[in-house]
Structures are given as C-alpha cells and as structure tokens.
C-alpha cells in the first residue's frame with residue numbers, strides 16, 4: 001500500500017512535470033488564474049486611488065503585472081527606449097501573438113497610456129473590470145461604424161487629456177510567423193488626433209510557445225521600439241499610405257528579429 005502511495009505522490013507528478021502538454025496547460029491555467037487574482041487586488045487599489053475609471057490606474061496595473069513573467073519563465077529584452085521619450089499624446093502600435101503580450105506591454109507601457117480592446121474583454125471577470133478601471137477603450141469589431149465613432153471620440157480625448165493609446169493593428173491574435181495585414185483604425189486614430197505613431201515589434205514566440213503543439217517553455221522575447229512616424233498635417237487621404245508604411249517597417253523588423261516566416265499556404269498580402 002505504501003509503495004502505491006509512493007508511486008502516486010512522487011512518480012505521477014514527476015511524469016506530469018516532464019510532459020510538455022501538461023506544462024502547457026498548467027502554465028496557461030496559472031496565467032489566467034493568477035491574472036484574475038491580481039485583478040481582485042487591483043480593483044480596490046484603483047478605486048481608492050482614482051475613485052473609478054481613470055487612465056492613472058494603469059500605473060497600478062503595470063506595477064502589479066510586471067513580476068508575472070518570472071513565474072512563466074519569460075524574459076524581455078527591450079531596445080529603442082529613446083523612441084518612447086516623446087512628450088504628449090501618441091498611438092503605439094504592435095503585433096499581437098497571444099494574451100501573453102500583456103506582459104510585454106507592461107514592461108514598456110508609458111505613463112498615461114491605455115489600450116483599444118475588443119468589447120468582449122470587459123466580460124473577462126476581474127481582468128475585464130480592471131481593464132475598464134484602467135480606461136481601456138472597448139470597440140465592437142463586428143460593427144465598423146460603432147468602432148469608428150468610439151475611436152473618433154478617443155482621438156478627441158487623446159488631444160484634450162494628453163493620453164496615449166496602444167492599438168493592435170492586426171485586429172486579432174496571430175501566430176502565423178508573419179504579420180497579418182493591418183486594419184486602418186489605428187492610423188485614422190493617429191491622424192484624427194494629429195499624434196505620432198510609435199511602432200513596437202514583439203519577436204516571434206515560436207521558440208517557446210506553440211499553441212497547436214501544446215508547448216510552453218521558458219523563453220526570451222525581444223521588444224523593439226521603432227522611431228516614431230509623424231502624422232502632423234496628414235488627412236484621411238493619407239491613411240492608406242501611412243498604413244502601408246507602418247506595415248512595411250514593422251514586418252521587416254519582425255522578420256529580422258524572428259527569422260523568416262514558416263511556409264504558409266497563402267502568403268501575406270497587405271490589405
């Protein structure tokens with residue numbers, strides 16, 4: 001009987017820990033569960049600091065989230081810090097591979113910067129509530145006219161309240177090894193606010209995080225902050241060119257940092 005318990009208590013966990021599928025699900029569940037717990041901690045702190053929804057709450061969120069990378073075995077290397085030394089409002093754009101991107105965002109998130117997110121995120125329990133408290137702008141991706149009007153309001157707020165917004169121009173998570181064509185919302189936003197765009201490129205996660213293969217190892221992520229793209233004087237007519245310009249710059253940086261894309265059946269096209 002004792003031997004059976006020995007097997008159950010030592011061998012089974014040892015086997016589980018060497019199973020990459022088990023580690024994958026364990027780390028993912030830990031990430032979601034721990035972020036939910038951090039959400040419980042963040043809520044009262046945000047309410048006490050600002051009394052409700054306020055972009056200043058992002059400082060609390062940033063400070064609370066920054067240590068999570070250690071539990072997941074992730075390291076971030078950031079280059080181009082000087083490009084974030086820009087006064088006033090701007091739009092940050094970055095590629096989007098996974099919800100793990102939140103950890104990288106919190107490494108470099110400037111003051112008075114919130115995000116544009118899909119409206120479904122507000123229902124993600126305590127994380128959703130904290131997103132609301134942090135001033136995240138929620139858009140309905142299925143209704144372009146609604147999303148456009150929310151983003152037009154956001155452009156005005158950026159100017160009036162000197163805030164920055166982070167947008168994922170791919171519009172969805174993507175781990176195909178190349179950037180998806182960019183949606184135009186981020187570029188309309190920057191032109192409407194007459195604010196520069198600061199591109200940030202996350203290197204590929206494929207050396208440590210593979211969703212199909214159920215692998216989640218320790219790994220290192222490079223974040224490259226690129227020089228700002230000015231939009232002063234640009235109008236709606238310039239948005240398509242601006243989108244192409246940002247896409248080309250970010251795609252080159254992504255491929256340079258991450259190696260060439262794996263062969264896809266349909267190669268990337270711009271729009």
Ligand SMILES: CCCCCCCCCCCCCCC(=O)SCCNC(=O)CCNC(=O)[C@H](O)C(C)(C)COP(=O)(O)OP(=O)(O)OC[C@H]1O[C@@H](n2cnc3c(N)ncnc32)[C@H](O)[C@@H]1OP(=O)(O)O
Pocket residue numbers: 035036038039042061064065096102115116117118121126127130131136139140141144147148151152167168169170171172173182183184185186188189239
């Ligand atoms: C303590 C624990 C707590 C932790 C909390 C941590 C917080 C972390 C939060 C992290 C948040 C991360 C969230 C990530 C996401 O949710 S990504 C998904 C949501 N984001 C986006 O979708 C942004 C990118 N999408 C766009 O910008 C789209 O353009 C959109 C506005 C949504 C419209 O969609 P769609 O119609 O599909 O796009 P098109 O680009 O093809 O546009 C169609 C035509 O409309 C014109 N357009 C677009 N936007 C605008 C605009 N703002 N103003 C005017 N016109 C606009 C566009 O030009 C197209 O017309 P033409 O073809 O040019 O004629």
Ligand SMILES: CCCCCCCC/C=C\CCCCCCCC(=O)OC[C@@H](O)COP(=O)(O)O
Pocket residue numbers: 031032033035036096098099100102118120121123124127171172173
């Ligand atoms: C319906 C709820 C939305 C799912 C969120 C699940 C709960 C997550 C809880 C903890 C994780 C902590 C970080 C949360 C931030 C997640 C942001 C994110 O990555 O959203 C996905 C969105 O960019 C694109 O969605 P799609 O790929 O188009 O789908």
